[in-house]
Amino acid sequence: MDWSLMLALLAMGTFGGFAAGLLGIGGGMILVPFITMIFSARHFAPHLIVHMAIATSLSAILFTSMSSVRAHHLHGAVLWPVARKLAPGILIGSWIGPWIGKQMDTQLLSVVFGLFVAFSATQMLVNKKPAAHRDLPKTPGMLAMGGLIGVVSGLVGAGGGFISVPFMTWCNVRIHNAVATSAALGFPIALAGTISNIYFGWGEPGLPPYSLGFIYVPALALIALASVTMAPLGARLAHRTAVRRLQRIFACILYALSIYMFWKAAHA
Template sequence: MDPSMILALLAMGAFGGFAAGLLGIGGGMIMVPFITMVLTARDVPEALVVHMAIATSLATIMFTSLSSVRAHHKHGAVVWRIVKLLSPGIVVGSMIGPWIGKQMNASTLAWFFGAFVAFSATQMLVNKKPAAARDLPGTAGMFGAGGLIGVLAGLVGAGGGFISVPFMTWCGVRIHNAVATSAALGFPIALAGTVANIFYGWGEPGLPEYSLGYIYVPALAIIVAASMTMAPLGARTAHRMPVRQLQKVFAVILYTLAAYMFWKAFQ
C-alpha cells in the first residue's frame, strides 16, 4: 500500500472517529464511500468493492465504539439498561443484515447505501427530533426494535445511530443520553456484523491479499489507529458545545458521499 493511500486512510479514520464520538453515528456512513474509493484504486473486482467496504467499515466500529463510549460513560450519559434490552435483537439483526447484503449485487447495494446516507443527511440537516410519544416498550418490543436496528446497520456498515437515536428520543430518552447509548450499541452491532462478514465472505473468489472474509485488514488497521484517537475528542465535544453547525457540515458531506455511491451504482 503506497504512502498516499495510507495517509488517505488515516485522514478517513480520524474524520470518521470524530463523527462517531460527536454524533453517535458510528462513522460508517462516512467511511464506506472512502473505503470504496480505496479498494477501487487497488483494482479489487467491482463485484466485491462495496461488500468489502461495508464489511471493513463495520469492523472499525468495534474499536471506535469502545473508544467513544468510554468518554460518554465518564459523563454518566450511557443508559446501560437500554443497551442490555436492545442488544439481543441487535446481535440477531446484525448477523442477518450482512446475509441480505450478500444476496444483492454490487450496484444494488451501492444504490441502497446511497439512499440510506441521503436520508440520514436529510434527517441531520432538518434536525427534527421526534416528540417523546411513549415510554420504552417491553422486552419483546425492545428485541424487535433492536433487530430492525441491527439489520439496517449490518446491511449498510454503520453503527445504527440514525435509527437508534430517533427511536430512543421518541421513547422519551434525552438526546445526549440517546447519542451516548447509541455509541455503546455500536459494539454489539459491529461485533455480530463482523463475525457474519467473515463467515459469509470466507473463500469468496477474487478477494485481495490480507482479507479476512469480506474485511480488508490493512485498511481496518490504519483506520482504527486514527479513529480511536479522535472518537473520544468527538464525544467530549458533544458534551461541551452545541453541535448544530457541525451537523450541517456533516450533512453536506454525507450528501456528497451519497452522490458518489449513486454514481458507483450506475457505472
C-alpha cells in the same frame, strides 16, 4: 502497501473516529464511501468493492465504539438499561445483515446504502418534535427495534446511529444521551457483523491478499489505529455542542456521502 494509501487510510480513520464520537454513528456512514473510493482506485474486483468497504468499516467500529463509549460514559451520558434492551435484537440482526448484503450486487448495495443515509439525514434535519407523551417501547418492542437496527447496520456497515439516534430522540430521549447510547450499541453491532462478514466472505473468489472474508485487514488496522485516537475527542465535543447544531452537522455530512454512493451506483 504504499505510503499514499497508508496516509489516506489514516486520514479516513481520523475523520471517521472523530465523527463516531461526535455523532454516535460508529463512523461507518462516513467511512464506507471513502473506503469504496480507495478500493476502486486500487482496482479491487468491482463486484466486491462495496461489500469489502462495508465489511472493513463495520469491523473498524469494534475498536472505535470502545474508545467512543468510554468517553461518553465518563460524562454519564450512556443509558445502559436502554442499550441492554436493544442489544439482543442487535446481535441477531447484525449477523443477518451481511448475509442479505451478500445476495446483492454492488450497484444495488450502493443504492440501498445511499437511501438509508439520505433518510437518516432527513430525519435529523427536519427535527420534528416528538409527542410529549411518547416514550421508549416495552421489552418486546425494544427487541424488535434492536433487530431492525442490527439488520440494517450489518447490511450497510454502520454502527446503527443513523437509526438508533432518530429513534431515541423520537421517543423523547435527549440527543446527547441518544448519541452516547448509540455509541455503546456500536460494539455488539460490529461484533456480530464482523463475524458474519468473515463467515459469508470466506473463500469468495476475487478477494485480494490479506483479506479475512470480506474484511481487508491492512485497511482495518490503519483505520482502527487512527479512529480509536480521535473518537474520545469527538465525544468530548459532542457534550459542548448545541443540540440543533449537532443535528445539522449530522445531516450535512450524511447527505454529501449519500450523493457519492448514488453516483457510484450509476457508474458501477
